[in-house]
Amino acid sequence: QVDESKEVESIVPSYACQRRTTLENHNTVFTDALSLLAENAELSDEDGRGVAFRRAAAMLKALHSPVTDLLQLRGLPCLGGHSLRVIKDVLENGASSEVEFTKQSERFKALKVLTGIFGVGAKTAERWIREGIHSLQQLQDSAHTLNRAQQAGLEHYDDLNQPxxxxxxxxxxxxxxxxxxxxxxxxxxxxxxxxxxxxxxxxxxxxxxxxxxxxxxxxxxxxxxxxxxxxxxxxxxxxxxxxxxxxxxxxxxxxxxxxxxxxxxxxxxxxxxxxxxxxxxxxxxxxxxxxxxxxxxxxxxxxxxxxxxxxxxxxxxxxxxxxxxQFAFALLGWTGSKLFERELRRWAGHEKAMSLSSHALYDNTQSKYLRASSEEEIFAHLGLEYIPPSERNA
Ligand code: TTP
Ligand code: MN
Ligand code: MN
Ligand code: MN
Structure with missing residues (x-):
């Protein structure tokens, strides 16, 4: 009894590297919410949760029209219970309470400010926050000695945080x-x-x-x-x-x-x-x-x-x-997006028994390296339709 006209997409493949994801996004209210939760998870050393939110967001980015009803999501891949709750909250209330709570939290704000320094990762930021350092001023006033990267990062903080x-x-x-x-x-x-x-x-x-x-x-x-x-x-x-x-x-x-x-x-x-x-x-x-x-x-x-x-x-x-x-592998590996790359490697391993890196592609069944001099050849080795760079924005 699903209204066909309301269905946003009939078939969406489950790996991001099987989909064409342009920069045009019809579902930013959902993908912004899920991306923020992904970022929070990554900054909190919860990579598994981070990937789950990233996959859900990427699936929504590939849809060609806005989601207006939960029923439209039936049969779509990559949506776990947590992501579905977030989408439902946004549909019903215009915003996700979990996202709003996270944005306001002192911890998230401090993690963002501190990891905004080039050379400071989630672990370092976490350690500083536990010592009560939440701002750049508090960091400068503390006795911490910064490494060369972090010193440069702090010195050029404003420039480096401007797109x-x-x-x-x-x-x-x-x-x-x-x-x-x-x-x-x-x-x-x-x-x-x-x-x-x-x-x-x-x-x-x-x-x-x-x-x-x-x-x-x-x-x-x-x-x-x-x-x-x-x-x-x-x-x-x-x-x-x-x-x-x-x-x-x-x-x-x-x-x-x-x-x-x-x-x-x-x-x-x-x-x-x-x-x-x-x-x-x-x-x-x-x-x-x-x-x-x-x-x-x-x-x-x-x-x-x-x-x-x-x-x-x-x-x-x-x-x-x-x-x-190794140029074709390096080109494919460094073009991104990060999720697209992660999905390519997951596809290679889980679906093709191959190992893909930015250096090479190894076929575990044939026990040999597969050569390639273009990205097109790598997609072909992987049994994937070629996706051009502009459609790898998962
Ligand atoms: P980034 O420059 O981090 O990301 P981006 O260019 O997609 O986004 P932005 O516009 O914000 O800069 O990384 C680019 C690609 O390089 C990404 O697909 C991951 C890849 N990469 C590696 O393969 N190895 C590495 O060590 C790093 C840092 C990135
Ligand atoms: Mn479209
Ligand atoms: Mn980079
Ligand atoms: Mn970049």
């Missing part, structure tokens, strides 16, 4: 390209992460670097970093060398989801003039006010930073270097 625009991402791409071409002509740079999926803003900018000749990419990162440092583009950087070749546990079975490429987590100093690029004339007045000597003189002070009157902005940038033989 990065696509224009800023492109400006950084030009700088990275100049650096890479200066130290290894012929190398290739690809925008990855959220911007490759078509997002208009992100929390950082991600790039994958390779060279068409296998082996030429070895040792590239320190050279790129030196070039960037010599030009004053880096406020912070931590380079990790490739640990893939030395590992003993087999390439497709890493001890964690972290891959082992040569990589660099950094904070860029993006000058305003680079950021504005060709639009410089339109924003001439802004540019002039930014370089007024009386304002520049004040550059380091807290108040100036908060008013953002300095002629540059701090932006988080991730750089990854991959050998060409």
């Amino acid at each position: 990065v625009t696509k224009a800023e991402g492109d400006a950084i791409g030009e700088i990275v390209a100049k650096a890479v071409m200066s130290v290894l002509p012929g190398a290739q740079i690809t925008l990855i992460g959220g911007f490759r999926r078509g997002k208009l803003t992100g929390h950082d900018v991600d790039f994958l670097i390779t060279h068409p000749e296998e082996g030429r990419e070895v040792g590239l990162m320190p050279k790129v970093v030196s070039w960037l440092e010599s030009k004053g583009f880096l406020l912070y950087q931590k380079t990790t060398r490739n640990s893939y070749l030395e590992s003993k546990d087999g390439p497709a079975r890493p001890s964690s989801n972290m891959d082992r490429f040569e990589r660099c987590f950094s904070i860029f100093k993006l000058p305003e003039d680079e950021k504005q690029g060709t639009k410089q004339t339109e924003t001439l007045t802004d540019t002039c006010s930014l370089t007024t000597p009386s304002l520049v003189k004040d550059e380091g002070s807290e108040s100036t930073k908060r008013a953002n009157l300095k002629p540059w902005r701090a932006v988080r940038v991730d750089l990854v270097v991959s050998p060409i033989s």
